[in-house]
Amino acid sequence: MRPRNSRTAIIAGVVLALATTAAAASDGQLRVCADPNNLPFSNSAEAGFENKLAAMVAAHFGEQVSYTWWAQRRGFIRNTLKADKCDVVMGVPAGYDLAETTRPYYRSTYVFVTRQDRQLDLSSLLDPRLHSLRIGVHLIGDDGNNPPPAQALGEQGIVDNLRGYSIYGDYREANPPARLIEAVENGEIDVAAAWGPLGGYFAQRSPAPLTVTPIRDTERFAPQQFQFAIAMGVRKGDHALRDRLNAFIDEHRSEINALLRSYGVPLVELPVTASGGQQ
Amino acid sequence: MLVRGLTRLLTGIPAVLCACCCLMSPASAQSDLADRMKDPGQWPMAARDYANTRYSELDQINASNASRLQLAWTFSVGVDRGQEAAPLVVDGTMYVVSPYAGPYPNRVFALDATTGELKWSYAPKPEPAAAGVACCDVVNRGLAFDNGKVFLNTLDDHTVALDARTGKELWHTKLGEINKGETITMAPVVVKGKVLVGNSGGELGVRGWVTALDENTGAIAWRAYATGPDKDVLIGDDFKPFYDNLKGQDLGVKTWPADRWQVGGGTMWGWISYDAELNLIYYGTANPSPWNANQRSGDNLWSTTIFARDPDTGRAKWAYQINPHDLFDHDEINENVLVDLEINGQTRKVLIHPGRNGYMYVMDRATGEVISADAYEFVNSYKGVDLKTGKIIPNEEKTPLVGKTVENICPAAPGAKDWQPTAWSPRTKLLYVPHQHLCMNFKASQVGYIAGTPYVGADVDMYAGPGGHRGEFMAWDPVARKKVWEIHEKLPVWSGALVTAGDVAFYGTMDRMFKAVDAKDGHVLWQFRAGSGFIGQPISYRGSDGQQYIAILSGVGGWPGVVANAEVDQRVRNAALGFTGATQDLPFYTAGGSELLVFKLGANGEDSSHAPAK
Numbered sequence: 001m002r003p004r005n006s007r008t009a010i011i012a013g014v015v016l017a018l019a020t021t022a023a024a025a026s027d028g029q030l031r032v033c034a035d036p037n038n039l040p041f042s043n044s045a046e047a048g049f050e051n052k053l054a055a056m057v058a059a060h061f062g063e064q065v066s067y068t069w070w071a072q073r074r075g076f077i078r079n080t081l082k083a084d085k086c087d088v089v090m091g092v093p094a095g096y097d098l099a100e101t102t103r104p105y106y107r108s109t110y111v112f113v114t115r116q117d118r119q120l121d122l123s124s125l126l127d128p129r130l131h132s133l134r135i136g137v138h139l140i141g142d143d144g145n146n147p148p149p150a151q152a153l154g155e156q157g158i159v160d161n162l163r164g165y166s167i168y169g170d171y172r173e174a175n176p177p178a179r180l181i182e183a184v185e186n187g188e189i190d191v192a193a194a195w196g197p198l199g200g201y202f203a204q205r206s207p208a209p210l211t212v213t214p215i216r217d218t219e220r221f222a223p224q225q226f227q228f229a230i231a232m233g234v235r236k237g238d239h240a241l242r243d244r245l246n247a248f249i250d251e252h253r254s255e256i257n258a259l260l261r262s263y264g265v266p267l268v269e270l271p272v273t274a275s276g277g278q279q
Numbered sequence: 280m281l282v283r284g285l286t287r288l289l290t291g292i293p294a295v296l297c298a299c300c301c302l303m304s305p306a307s308a309q310s311d312l313a314d315r316m317k318d319p320g321q322w323p324m325a326a327r328d329y330a331n332t333r334y335s336e337l338d339q340i341n342a343s344n345a346s347r348l349q350l351a352w353t354f355s356v357g358v359d360r361g362q363e364a365a366p367l368v369v370d371g372t373m374y375v376v377s378p379y380a381g382p383y384p385n386r387v388f389a390l391d392a393t394t395g396e397l398k399w400s401y402a403p404k405p406e407p408a409a410a411g412v413a414c415c416d417v418v419n420r421g422l423a424f425d426n427g428k429v430f431l432n433t434l435d436d437h438t439v440a441l442d443a444r445t446g447k448e449l450w451h452t453k454l455g456e457i458n459k460g461e462t463i464t465m466a467p468v469v470v471k472g473k474v475l476v477g478n479s480g481g482e483l484g485v486r487g488w489v490t491a492l493d494e495n496t497g498a499i500a501w502r503a504y505a506t507g508p509d510k511d512v513l514i515g516d517d518f519k520p521f522y523d524n525l526k527g528q529d530l531g532v533k534t535w536p537a538d539r540w541q542v543g544g545g546t547m548w549g550w551i552s553y554d555a556e557l558n559l560i561y562y563g564t565a566n567p568s569p570w571n572a573n574q575r576s577g578d579n580l581w582s583t584t585i586f587a588r589d590p591d592t593g594r595a596k597w598a599y600q601i602n603p604h605d606l607f608d609h610d611e612i613n614e615n616v617l618v619d620l621e622i623n624g625q626t627r628k629v630l631i632h633p634g635r636n637g638y639m640y641v642m643d644r645a646t647g648e649v650i651s652a653d654a655y656e657f658v659n660s661y662k663g664v665d666l667k668t669g670k671i672i673p674n675e676e677k678t679p680l681v682g683k684t685v686e687n688i689c690p691a692a693p694g695a696k697d698w699q700p701t702a703w704s705p706r707t708k709l710l711y712v713p714h715q716h717l718c719m720n721f722k723a724s725q726v727g728y729i730a731g732t733p734y735v736g737a738d739v740d741m742y743a744g745p746g747g748h749r750g751e752f753m754a755w756d757p758v759a760r761k762k763v764w765e766i767h768e769k770l771p772v773w774s775g776a777l778v779t780a781g782d783v784a785f786y787g788t789m790d791r792m793f794k795a796v797d798a799k800d801g802h803v804l805w806q807f808r809a810g811s812g813f814i815g816q817p818i819s820y821r822g823s824d825g826q827q828y829i830a831i832l833s834g835v836g837g838w839p840g841v842v843a844n845a846e847v848d849q850r851v852r853n854a855a856l857g858f859t860g861a862t863q864d865l866p867f868y869t870a871g872g873s874e875l876l877v878f879k880l881g882a883n884g885e886d887s888s889h890a891p892a893k
Contacts, residue, residue, distance in 0.1 A: 035730065035731075038730055038731055041731045071412050071730075072729065072730045072731065073412075073729050073730060074482075074729065076729075091728075091731065092728055093726040093727075093728050093733045095726060096726055096728060097725060097726070138732055139484055139542070139569045139570065140569065140727075140729050140732065140734065141482050141483055141484050141568050141569020141570070142482050142483075142569075142727075142729070143482070143608065143692075143736065143737065143739075144568075144571050144572060144608065144681075144737075145571070145681070145727055145734060145736035145737065146569070146570065146571045146574070146734065147732055147734045148734055148735065150570070150571060150574060151571055151573070151681055151682070153574075154571060154573030154574040155573060155682075159536045159537070159573075159574055159576065160536050160537045161537075162537070162574065163538075164484070164539075164542065164569070164570065166459075166460070166483065166484045166542070166569070167729055167730045167732055168459070168460050168483055168484070168729075168730065169459075170456070170458050170459050171412050171458040171459075172458045176730075177730055177731065177732070195731060195732050195733065197731065198731060198732075221682070222682075223682055223723045223724065223735055224681070224682060224723075224735055225735055228726070228733040230733070
C-alpha cells in the first residue's frame with residue numbers, strides 16, 4: 001500500500017532552509033532530476049520533450065541545465081527532489097502529493113492505440129468488442145495500483161483477454177514502457193490502452209501506421225480519471241522556484257504546446273468528465 | 280574433492296538413519312552449522328537455530344543483574360540506512376553486513392566479537408546499472424555461515440561465498456535481474472550444504488522463488504517457484520496438503536485468470552526454518568501481484584502460502600495458503616517457529632506462524648493441519664479462521680477496492696506483524712512478539728505517477744489502533760492461546776526479539792530505546808537510548824573473556840518506507856499547521872544510523888545509570 005506522504009511543519013521548514021542554501025550554491029544552474037531511459041519524456045541524450053522543456057526554462061532563466069538521472073519509479077521523488085539532488089522534476093500530475101506543483105502546462109488523456117489497417121475505430125471504454133479483442137495495458141503493481149484502463153476493464157469483467165506490460169519493464173532495454181506500443185505494431189495485441197504522450201509519440205514513429213484515439217465514456221468509472229493535468233514539481237515549500245516556473249509557463253504556453261505537438265502528445269483542453277474534472 | 284565426494288555419499292543416506300536425532304542435530308556430517316547451534320557461545324545463523332527460536336542458552340545476564348548492562352564497544356557499518364541485519368558470531372568472530380547504499384553497498388565486516396577489532400571487510404562490486412533502479416528496499420537481513428564460509432545475498436541478486444578467515448571471495452552466483460525489479464534482501468539459510476535464497480520485488484511483477492545453491496560451488500541445485508505449473512512449483516505425487524482446496528493439478532495456474540501467474544508475485548524475503556528429523560524446510564510466500572485485485576480473480580496460489588519442502592530436492596510435501604486472493608498486501612513471509620507443544624494431552628510437533636493478518640497460527644508441521652489460529656492483534660478485516668476448512672473468513676465490509684472508501688481497516692497494510700522476527704523460550708514456553716498496532720482508512724483519491732504514467736490510487740491513512748499506541752512487544756502462550764503480557768510502544772516495534780536462558784527478552788524501539796525485559800512478566804529491567812532507532816535483530820553470544828554479550832544494529836533509515844509513514848502523532852495531527860491525516864512523526868524521535876552496539880554486564884553495583892526510571 002502506498003502510504004500517504006504528508007509532512008510536518010518542522011520538516012518543511014528544514015527543507016525550505018536547505019532549498020535556499022541549495023539555490024545559492026547552485027547559482028546559474030537549473031538542477032533537474034529525470035529518468036535517463038524514458039522517452040518521450042526524457043533520456044540521457046536529452047532527447048525527450050521534458051529535456052527540451054528544461055532547456056527552454058534554463059534559457060529563459062539564463063541558466064545551464066544540470067541533470068541527476070534516476071529511474072522514475074517508486075522512490076524517485078525521495079531519492080531526487082527530497083534528497084536535494086535537484087530542484088525540479090519536469091513532469092508530475094497537478095496536485096501531486098509528494099511535491100509542490102506548478103500550474104499545469106498540459107493536459108493529456110489515456111488513449112487507445114490500434115493499427116490503422118485493422119480499422120477498429122475504438123474510442124469508447126464501453127465498446128462491446130473490448131470483451132474479445134486482445135488488449136494491452138501497463139502494469140504498475142505498487143500497492144495494487146494500476147493505470148485507469150486496467151482498473152476499469154477489470155470492473156467490467158474484462159480479464160482474460162487483457163495482457164499486462166510492466167511499466168518498469170527490463171531497464172536494460174531502451175524506453176521499457178514502449179513495449180506496449182510495439183506489441184500493437186507487431187500484432188501481439190489488437191489494442192493498447194496507454195497514457196497519451198507515450199502512445200502518441202511511439203505511434204508517430206511506428207513503421208506500421210497506428211491510430212491514436214482518446215478514451216471516452218469513462219464517467220461511470222469515477223473516481224478513476226482518464227485525463228490528467230501535468231505540471232512541474234519542486235520541493236515542498238520552494239515557492240520561489242515554483243513562482244518563477246509559473247511565470248515561465250504563463251509566458252510560453254504556445255511554445256510549450258508546439259513542443260508537445262511535435263512529440264505527438266495528444267492534448268485535451270478541458271476536463272471531459274463531470275465528476276473527475278475539477279482540476 | 281574428497282569433501283565433495285563425501286557430500287554426495289552422505290546426502291544419499293536415507294533420512295531414516297537420522298530419525299533418532301533431535302531437532303538441532305546435524306543433518307549430515309559435512310555441515311558444522313548444526314553443531315555450532317548447540318554451542319550457546321555462538322550465534323551461527325540469523326535466527327540462531329534451524330527452529331528459528333532466537334533463544335540463547337546463556338544465562339549470565341538475568342533479571343536481577345540486567346540493570347548493570349553497559350556498552351562494551353561499538354562499530355559503524357558506514358551507511359545510515361535501515362539496519363535490519365542480524366550479526367553472526369562464529370568461533371569468536373562477528374560478521375555483520377551493511378545495507379545496499381553508499382560507496383560500498385552490502386559491505387561485510389568481520390570483527391573480533393570480544394574486542395570489536397576489525398579483522399577484514401569485503402565489498403561486493405554492484406552492477407553499475409543497479410544505481411537508481413533498486414528503489415525500495417535497501418535493507419539486508421543478515422548473512423549465513425557454514426563450513427568456514429560466509430554467505431552474502433546482495434540486493435542486486437547475487438549470492439556470494441566468502442572465506443570466513445580472510446574475506447576472500449570464493450564464488451558468486453547471479454540469481455535474478457535487478458533491471459526487471461528483482462532484488463534479494465533476506466538472510467540466506469544453509470541446510471545440508473545448500474544455501475537457500477529467496478527473491479523480493481513482487482510488487483513489480485516479479486515471480487517469486489526459492490533457490491538452493493551448492494555451498495561449495497554456487498551451482499544451482501533447485502529452484503521452486505511460487506506460481507505456475509506443478510513442475511515449476513516442484514509439486515509431485517508426494518505432495519500431500521492437508522486441505523482439499525489445495526489438492527489438484529497445476530493450481531498455481533488454475534487459480535489465476537489467463538496467464539496472470541507469470542508475474543504473480545509470491546516472493547520470499549523472510550525466514551526459512553528446518554526440521555532435520557522430518558527433513559523439511561518451512562517458509563511463507565509473499566502477496567500476489569502486480570495486477571489489481573479485480574484482475575486476478577481466484578485464490579492466486581501459491582501466494583501467501585506456507586510451504587514444507589524437502590531440502591534435498593526442493594519438492595513440496597505440503598502447503599497451506601493463509602490469505603486466498605489477498606486484498607491487503609499481507610505477505611506471509613513471517614517466520615515459522617518450530618516447537619513441540621503439549622496440546623490436549625498430546626505432544627504435537629508444531630510450527631508457530633505469527634501471521635501478518637493478525638492471527639497466530641499453530642500448525643502440525645508434519646501435515647500442514649491448522650491446530651489453532653487466534654487473533655493476537657485487533658482484527659476486523661477478517662472474521663476468523665475456519666478450522667474445519669482451514670480457510671480464513673473475509674469481512675466483505677472491509678474490502679479495500681480502488682474507487683471505494685473504506686474506513687477503519689485493522690490491521691493496516693503492514694499487517695499486525697511484518698518481517699520482524701519473534702523469539703521462543705523453551706523455559707517460559709512463550710513466544711515473544713514484536714509487532715505493530717495500526718489501522719487504516721482507504722480512500723480513492725491520491726494521484727500517483729510512475730515512469731510517466733499517472734493514475735488515481737488509494738490514499739491510505741494509517742493511525743494507531745485501539746488504545747492509541749502504534750506498537751507492542753508481547754508474550755504469547757500458544758497452548759493457552761492467549762496473550763500473557765504486553766508492553767505498549769508509541770511507534771511500531773520493528774526490531775526482532777531475543778530471549779535468553781536468564782529469562783530476559785530484548786527488543787529495540789524506533790524511538791531509539793534498546794530494552795531488556797523480564798521474560799516472565801514483561802517488567803522492564805534496563806534500557807539504553809541509542810543514536811538511532813532500532814529495526815535490527817538482537818543476538819547474544821559468549822566472548823573469549825567468558826562474558827555474555829548482547830549485540831544489535833541501530834539505524835532506523837528507510838524513512839519513507841511504510842513504517843516511517845505509518846505514524847500519526849496526535850499533537851502533530853491536531854496542531855494548527857495545516858497538515859491533516861497521517862503524519863510522519865518519526866523525525867521527532869530519530870535520524871538514520873549505522874551503529875553496531877555491543878553490551879555486557881558491568882561490575883557489581885557499578886553504573887546503574889541506565890536503569891529505567893521507576
